[in-house]
Amino acid sequence: MTCELCMPQPDPVWRNDQFSVILVDDANYPGFCRVIWHAHVKEMSDLTAAQRVTIMDAVNQVELAQRAVLHADKINLASLGNVVPHLHWHVIPRFADDAHFPNPVWAQAVRTPDPMTLAARRALLPQLSAAIAQRLTS
Amino acid sequence: MTCELCMPQPDPVWRNDQFSVILVDDANYPGFCRVIWHAHVKEMSDLTAAQRVTIMDAVNQVELAQRAVLHADKINLASLGNVVPHLHWHVIPRFADDAHFPNPVWAQAVRTPDPMTLAARRALLPQLSAAIAQRLTS
Numbered sequence: 068m069t070c071e072l073c074m075p076q077p078d079p080v081w082r083n084d085q086f087s088v089i090l091v092d093d094a095n096y097p098g099f100c101r102v103i104w105h106a107h108v109k110e111m112s113d114l115t116a117a118q119r120v121t122i123m124d125a126v127n128q129v130e131l132a133q134r135a136v137l138h139a140d141k142i143n144l145a146s147l148g149n150v151v152p153h154l155h156w157h158v159i160p161r162f163a164d165d166a167h168f169p170n171p172v173w174a175q176a177v178r179t180p181d182p183m184t185l186a187a188r189r190a191l192l193p194q195l196s197a198a199i200a201q202r203l204t205s
Numbered sequence: 206m207t208c209e210l211c212m213p214q215p216d217p218v219w220r221n222d223q224f225s226v227i228l229v230d231d232a233n234y235p236g237f238c239r240v241i242w243h244a245h246v247k248e249m250s251d252l253t254a255a256q257r258v259t260i261m262d263a264v265n266q267v268e269l270a271q272r273a274v275l276h277a278d279k280i281n282l283a284s285l286g287n288v289v290p291h292l293h294w295h296v297i298p299r300f301a302d303d304a305h306f307p308n309p310v311w312a313q314a315v316r317t318p319d320p321m322t323l324a325a326r327r328a329l330l331p332q333l334s335a336a337i338a339q340r341l342t343s
Contacts, residue, residue: 110280112268123261130250141290142248145283149299149307152279161287169287171311 072153073107080196081203085118086125088199090192095166095180096159097189098137100129100199104154111146111154125203126156132198133160136191143171162188210291211245218334219341223256224263226337228330233304233318234297235327236275238267238337242292249284249292263341264294270336271298274329281309300326 080100081088091099102125104114111119130142139160146156161168164184166176218238219226229237240263242252249257268280277298284294299306302322304314 110268110272111282112265112272112280116262119261119265120258123257124254127250127257130248134248134250141285141287142250143283143285143287144249145281145285145309147279147281147283147309149279149281149309171283171285171287171309173309173312175313 070107070151070153072103072151072155076103080199083203085121088125088129088203090196091157095176095185096172097185097192098133098139098160098195099172100133100158102126102129102156102158106154108154109148109152114154122154122156126158128202129158129199132195132202133158136195136198137188140168208245208289208291210241210289210293214241218337221341223259226263226267226341228334229295233314233323234310235323235330236271236277236298236333238271238296240264240267240294240296244292246292247286247290252292260292260294264296266340267296267337270333270340271296274333274336275326278306 076087076089079087079089085105087103089101091101093099104122108114126144133139133142137160140163141161143159143161144156159172164180166178166180167174214225214227217225217227223243225241227239229239231237240260242260246252264282271277271280275298278301279299281297281299282294297310302318304316304318305312
């Protein structure tokens with residue numbers, strides 16, 4: 068069976084020999100990122116200690132970029148992988164006015180976000196991508 | 206305002222000077238654990254690099270104990286904190302027959318788990334607690 072996360076991701080924000088960072092195309096969550104480990108590994112505890120530090124450092128840099136550029140009210144981090152058991156981290160900028168706040172994004176939506184607000188956040192995505200790349204380069 | 210996670214947790218599975226591990230009382234998810242950082246910190250990126258390694262190592266030991274004792278089909282990790290913005294990690298053993306699988310536990314339930322299966326998993330909790338304490342002691 069082909070694993071969709073084993074394929075090279077189109078247009079990654081960042082990619083090195085161990086992981087990629089992509090912007091998730093989610094209309095309600097501009098700035099939602101995924102950090103995808105290249106090797107087909109199921110659980111965080113399948114990594115070595117050094118690899119765990121590497122991927123969590125990447126998650127942390129994405130989080131810092133989201134905080135700096137988007138001024139999110141909260142950052143949500145999750146490694147689930149029930150559907151695609153290939154290690155990846157969701158790094159999700161949350162806002163008090165988003166579709167699910169304060170519930171997780173996987174719960175039922177509680178409001179329809181304001182389109183102008185979403186558009187304003189979407190306009191920051193090039194800046195977010197640049198900030199992530201810069202943080203992961205240095 | 207009082208933060209409920211700033212209070213000492215009753216009956217922790219493990220506690221040291223930096224974090225506590227508790228078993229979450231969730232009828233559908235026996236073995237669901239939380240790793241709670243003691244200091245009132247909002248985001249992972251508010252920790253130092255060394256503190257991030259400390260808490261993720263604890264999460265990893267809880268995950269390994271859940272895998273060894275419960276033989277979970279998947280482990281879900283999440284740091285959300287939208288309701289209680291005090292850093293804590295959900296470490297959730299998932300099974301193909303649980304209430305939400307393969308969806309996140311925060312989505313709508315898709316089935317009613319078999320009570321005998323849940324009871325069998327619940328019977329393993331003393332063993333899980335002992336395994337977590339042993340892993341975090343050594």
